[in-house]
Amino acid sequence: MLNMDNNSAGRPAAVLVFVSAILMVLGLGLVMPNRAQAKVKVVATLADLGWIAEQVGGDDVEVEYLCKGSRDPHVLPAKPSLARKMKKADLLIYNGLELEIGWLPLLVNAARNPRIRPGQQGELDCSRALGEGGILEVPMGEVDRAQGDIHPLGNPHFLLDPRNGIAVGHLIAERLAILDPEAADRYLQRADLMADRIQERMKDWEAMVDGMAIRKLIVYHQQWEYLAHWLELEIVGVIENRPGISPAPRHVESLVELGRRQGPVVVVAATWDHIDAAARVAEKTGSSLAVLPGSTFALEEASGYLELFEVICEKLESASAETPKAGS
């Protein structure tokens, strides 16, 4: 109460002033720079991006990521503790193409960190690394929610093509070089080094999948298009035909029919998907089910971005080998 004519009203005013003073003191704790911390603080939304940022940033950065590899990045709960991680970030790197639209805007607002707001140097949309034509499945024509949680800007799962991981590494290096010019050369060198490591391993992964007898896939979620594009695999059906919506039994039945007509297929699901539905399709089509890590750290053996593709290719090859061939 700010009416000072009223004695009984003076107490709340004093309380407000007192609490405001506490807020100011607490706020100063945030404003005061910490001289001991010279490293660039990077927050990545995804484990894949966190791994890439660590490779590029090396000892010059501190990296945290928000969505653990075992979680579906579409539906991360926007916990206040995640906003806390973003409060002191110098750079926020995120996937983009609206993959994180359900939670990242909320966290950015809750973090109240002007450095990472849209348009600032501390905000980096990694889908910009893809360039013209690099984004797959950009919807044509009318888009609405009758199609499920569709991504109007295109399929956002581009990090499942390691070539895009390389491009993202260079994009992050360029941004870090702007934020931390003294270490610019190191960032660019590390990005090149990471690219070399990935390219070297890509030959092995491609060779592994080249040997697959069955190259047609039925996938649970439209997450594997970039992977299939890179490995020249063919996706012939999607179980979750409307993203984010449980598939109707009629659609699953039609998919089973499609699978039978197509001949032997491999059914693919991510570790966080509705595995039971994928297993039913695999069983009814006489196919093998490959439960793949959708992100770095989704499985224990996917302990890095390189290991992620190692595990994916091994599991695909194994599922293909286990699927009975047509007529056998």
Next chain:
Amino acid sequence: MPIPARTLFFLMILSGLPVLACAQSSTLTGASRSMNPAISVNGLIRGQASRDNPTGDLNGFKIDGVEIQFTSMVDPFWRANFNIGMHPAHTHEGEEEAHAEGMVVHVEEGYIDGQALPGGLGLRVGKFALPFGKHAPLHMHQFPFADAPLVIASFLSDHVFSDTGAMGTVTVPVVPWYADVRVYGVTGEAAPFDAHNKNLVGGGRLTNFWDLTDDATLELSGSYLHGPDARHPGENKNVDMYGADLTWKWISSTRTRGPAMNLTVEALWPDYEEGEGDPWGWYGLAQYRFHRNWWLGLGLGQADSGLNHHEELPGHEDHDHGLEGDLREYKVNLTFAPSEFSALRAEMVYYQDKVTMEDDLRFIVQANFTIGSHPAHLY
């Protein structure tokens, strides 16, 4: 003639603001849509049957509420959010006739958030949901049950508990868990306050939040507010409200739309400067997602006037005195939510007044839908 404190307060705030209403002229015609705000509409449609009021206004189908929301950046310094609510004209249970027919339209929230304050400080100016407890700041489409718990509806508001003023927020930096403090001053337009009293309402909330595991979180918070008591209009009597809430959430971190559980307990103690009894109330709820699209909810609660009798307060027969008696509620519902944007709910509620032993059993069905670009909700 002295200037009222409330007027002074807003002049101080407004003098520090930039001009917010600069016209956009991004095209030759000035008809560009590129800067339009995100727009969404939430709709709630309800059907209800009451055992003890079978012919009354409690029964039948109706639009329970429509909320239109606009959200946009204003400029580099402010972000704006406006929420226009339309609800059935309010009636009080037990009255023979409704006060009014049709719908009433009101601004549930309309505020700007500062975007460029130093030190991570937050500033909100306008009409906003007051952060008192877990339930009171919720819009109707966020309610875990069709109606607000009795304790919230009786002591605060049966809709979103909002008021006009300013609020500051800061995250506490010195503790190893997430904690924030919010402090506000508002005019006192909301139901528990005497709207004709020129004194401001002041309050605050301390939120503590812990990540227990990858799946589980715990929140323990306390709320306080002080303002002129609506039960004594023009008499300059005040009320202090104290609240505490505890929420445990578990959401599977390895399954999309997998198992999830929410347990919340909240208690509220009003301390009226002038009043009988020792009023208080509480509610507890449990929500469990047992299948990708299906939730089961259980709730119970109490709102006790502390009077141990049910009668008019002396001298105020013409006013709404709020809670009298000792009311209990028991709720169970089943919700089918095939996407984030729609839900169908079937609910059974049993109300009882422990003083008069009057009771009611209600069956409710509710459709909840959202169209447009609706911002995500808080955790």
